Amino acid sequence: MGRIRLENITKNFGGxxxxxxxxxxxxxxxxxxxxxxxxxxxxxxxxxxxxxxxPSSGAILINDRDVTExxxxxxxxxxxxxxxxxxxxxxxxxxxAFGLQNAKMPKAEIETRIADAARMLEITPLLSRRPGQLxxxxxxxxxxGRAIVRDPTAFxxxxxxxxLDAELRVSMRAELGALxxxxxxxxIYVTHDQVEAMTLADRIVVLRGxxxxxxxxxxxxxERPANRFVAGFIGAPSMNFLTPEEAAxxxxxxxxxxxxxxxxxxxxxxxxSGLTLTVTLVEALGTETVIHGEIAGGKRLLxxxxxxxxxxxxxxxxxxxxxxxxxxxxxxxxxIG
Amino acid sequence: MRSDVKxxxxxxxxxPVRLLAQMADVPLRQWQRLAxxxxxxxxxxxxxxxxxxxxxxVPLGINFxxxxxxxxxxxxxxxxxxxxxxxxxxxxxxxxxxxxxCRDDVFWIAVWNTVRFVGLQVTAMTIxxxxxxxxxxxxxxxxxxxxxxxFFPVLLSPVVVGLIWRWILQRQGLLNYLLYQFDAExxxxxxxxxxxxxxxxxxxxxxxxxxxxxxxxxxxxAIPRDLYEAAEMDGTKPxxxxxxIxxxxxxxxxxxxxxxxxxxxxQVFDEVYVLTGGGPGTSTLYLTQYIYEVxxxxxxRNSGVASAASLLMGGVLVVLTLLQLGLTRWRDRK
Numbered sequence: 223m224g225r226i227r228l229e230n231i232t233k234n235f236g237g238x239x240x241x242x243x244x245x246x247x248x249x250x251x252x253x254x255x256x257x258x259x260x261x262x263x264x265x266x267x268x269x270x271x272x273x274x275x276x277p278s279s280g281a282i283l284i285n286d287r288d289v290t291e292x293x294x295x296x297x298x299x300x301x302x303x304x305x306x307x308x309x310x311x312x313x314x315x316x317x318x319a320f321g322l323q324n325a326k327m328p329k330a331e332i333e334t335r336i337a338d339a340a341r342m343l344e345i346t347p348l349l350s351r352r353p354g355q356l357x358x359x360x361x362x363x364x365x366x367g368r369a370i371v372r373d374p375t376a377f378x379x380x381x382x383x384x385x386l387d388a389e390l391r392v393s394m395r396a397e398l399g400a401l402x403x404x405x406x407x408x409x410i411y412v413t414h415d416q417v418e419a420m421t422l423a424d425r426i427v428v429l430r431g432x433x434x435x436x437x438x439x440x441x442x443x444x445e446r447p448a449n450r451f452v453a454g455f456i457g458a459p460s461m462n463f464l465t466p467e468e469a470a471x472x473x474x475x476x477x478x479x480x481x482x483x484x485x486x487x488x489x490x491x492x493x494x495s496g497l498t499l500t501v502t503l504v505e506a507l508g509t510e511t512v513i514h515g516e517i518a519g520g521k522r523l524l525x526x527x528x529x530x531x532x533x534x535x536x537x538x539x540x541x542x543x544x545x546x547x548x549x550x551x552x553x554x555x556x557x558i559g
Numbered sequence: 560m561r562s563d564v565k566x567x568x569x570x571x572x573x574x575p576v577r578l579l580a581q582m583a584d585v586p587l588r589q590w591q592r593l594a595x596x597x598x599x600x601x602x603x604x605x606x607x608x609x610x611x612x613x614x615x616x617v618p619l620g621i622n623f624x625x626x627x628x629x630x631x632x633x634x635x636x637x638x639x640x641x642x643x644x645x646x647x648x649x650x651x652x653x654x655x656x657x658x659x660x661c662r663d664d665v666f667w668i669a670v671w672n673t674v675r676f677v678g679l680q681v682t683a684m685t686i687x688x689x690x691x692x693x694x695x696x697x698x699x700x701x702x703x704x705x706x707x708x709x710f711f712p713v714l715l716s717p718v719v720v721g722l723i724w725r726w727i728l729q730r731q732g733l734l735n736y737l738l739y740q741f742d743a744e745x746x747x748x749x750x751x752x753x754x755x756x757x758x759x760x761x762x763x764x765x766x767x768x769x770x771x772x773x774x775x776x777x778x779x780x781a782i783p784r785d786l787y788e789a790a791e792m793d794g795t796k797p798x799x800x801x802x803x804i805x806x807x808x809x810x811x812x813x814x815x816x817x818x819x820x821x822x823x824x825x826q827v828f829d830e831v832y833v834l835t836g837g838g839p840g841t842s843t844l845y846l847t848q849y850i851y852e853v854x855x856x857x858x859x860r861n862s863g864v865a866s867a868a869s870l871l872m873g874g875v876l877v878v879l880t881l882l883q884l885g886l887t888r889w890r891d892r893k
Contacts, residue, residue: 272792273791273792274788274792293791295792295794295795300792301788301792303788303789304785305783305785307786308789309786309790309803309804310808311808320790320793320803321793321794321795324793324794324795324796325794368789372793
């Protein structure tokens with residue numbers, strides 16, 4: 223198992239700085255998820271850790287050993303690619319064996335490792351097939367199997383579920399979680415899917431513009447976002463942001479210096495007094511109803527109510543929130559309190 | 560103003576086309592009314608079919624007719640029917656591997672020269688095309704420029720290729736001049752048997768390598784980068800990655816290159832004819848040149864034997880073409 227430390231990692235592509243001094247410690251056996259919008263540098267950061275790219279400056283330490291200049295193969299890591307990157311001309315068994323053969327591992331040991339991984343991932347009947355003869359989910363398992371047989375210090379997973387359909391993604395997500403629990407291995411997981419991040423992670427690293435915005439456990443990110451970006455990025459639908467003037471009719475008093483008040487759609491509920499909005503759109507999802515509306519001044523506001531609520535488009539709705547559920551940000555978009 | 564000029568120029572360029580289309584519209588509509596949609600297909604195919612017929616099918620038939628006639632007369636009605644005598648003359652050998660034991664020894668010299676040429680040229684071509692494609696696929700400076708440089712010889716006429724290289728390789732050519740400048744021994748590149756054969760192969764490879772490199776380059780670019788990254792993570796050394804990943808995935812393109820270059824090498828003529836004229840002696844005399852010389856260049860033109868030889872060569876080409884078709888379909892099915 224591996225402990226990974228990133229010290230002031232930067233990465234430049236020509237004149238463009240994609241990673242701007244990343245510092246991070248990942249503990250043994252931890253599942254850390256890198257999340258952020260497209261172009262935030264999460265995959266680039268993973269590639270620096272993997273050794274497929276070299277950082278422009280900074281150091282990468284695995285189990286306290288500086289591996290910044292060490293080749294990808296010698297870092298003892300295994301990577302699961304978004305496209306699975308299975309060798310299409312080799313059988314599943316050969317795909318699993320290829321890396322071990324490169325390491326000149328004895329045949330018997332290779333056989334044992336493949337058999338164990340195949341049993342764990344339930345791909346034993348697929349060993350003689352080629353990737354082209356497998357479904358998306360089966361390919362995904364093989365890709366994970368290829369990582370497992372190497373018994374790596376840590377697993378790096380680059381959006382491994384993004385090529386699967388919604389239903390399969392849910393089941394594979396659960397399997398990945400179970401696999402992490404079973405192996406107890408250090409895993410770094412890149413995704414843009416918040417649900418994957420929230421359900422799988424021990425800790426989430428939120429990135430924006432090549433910088434870490436916040437590192438925290440999923441529920442802490444949701445309940446105590448460090449700044450406006452994290453508050454808006456984590457949670458679906460996104461948090462509503464109001465100026466103190468717009469939020470004047472809500473319960474509670476903003477602390478001194480609050481320039482922005484955030485309230486999640488799930489934390490707004492119909493009330494006798496509060497913000498009055500004109501309903502512009504109603505999305506009935508069965509399990510919940512998402513209501514889009516506009517408050518005085520034209521600011522858009524979203525709220526999510528449990529179950530089915532017969533709300534009329536064009537109608538008026540007054541909503542309010544528990545003051546404890548409000549988030550306050552200063553003029554620099556940093557959290558207050 | 561600028562867009563007005565553009566519109567005006569555009570209208571000027573398209574006006575004749577529009578006029579022609581309008582002129583053709585009325586008779587074509589009437590023809591479609593008479594012949595129906597099926598008839599229109601035939602109508603549009605007719606010009607091509609006529610060209611194909613006049614320049615391929617009819618000559619093929621005439622060639623077959625000539626191959627069963629004898630004598631030196633040019634016109635078919637003046638020639639005598641000899642049946643398979645021309646084929647007998649070509650194929651009559653005590654030992655086919657020894658041209659001296661054959662009735663038409665020059666034909667068999669040309670056959671074995673061609674076999675040797677094909678073997679060496681196709682091997683050299685495939686290796687050179689592969690190396691070129693690998694280099695052009697790597698991260699080199701001015702990659703587009705180098706791609707154009709390697710493809711440029713393909714655009715040259717074979718006669719021009721032959722002339723350029725004759726100018727370089729002849730006894731008092733550029734290469735010997737350079738050797739002289741460096742006090743090195745000069746070589747008779749085109750008049751020594753071994754060197755002439757090597758020069759013929761080399762020039763042919765130089766002239767065509769760009770085309771085959773392009774086919775392989777397309778194949779290389781179709782291999783996902785992820786596979787190499789996965790291999791890198793798996794600790795694969797570059798040479799092993801080439802043998803275990805690149806080569807198997809490039810195999811379909813490689814097959815096309817091998818078969819196409821095989822077909823082209825069997826037909827080798829123009830650039831080598833200009834370069835060496837088939838010499839010294841008969842060391843670079845290949846089948847097409849044999850056919851040309853027997854049928855057209857010698858004082859006593861033997862069109863019957865030349866036709867029979869070209870039919871035999873055609874048979875080989877048909878087999879190779881069918882092989883290519885079969886392999887392409889097999890690849891598509893995979």
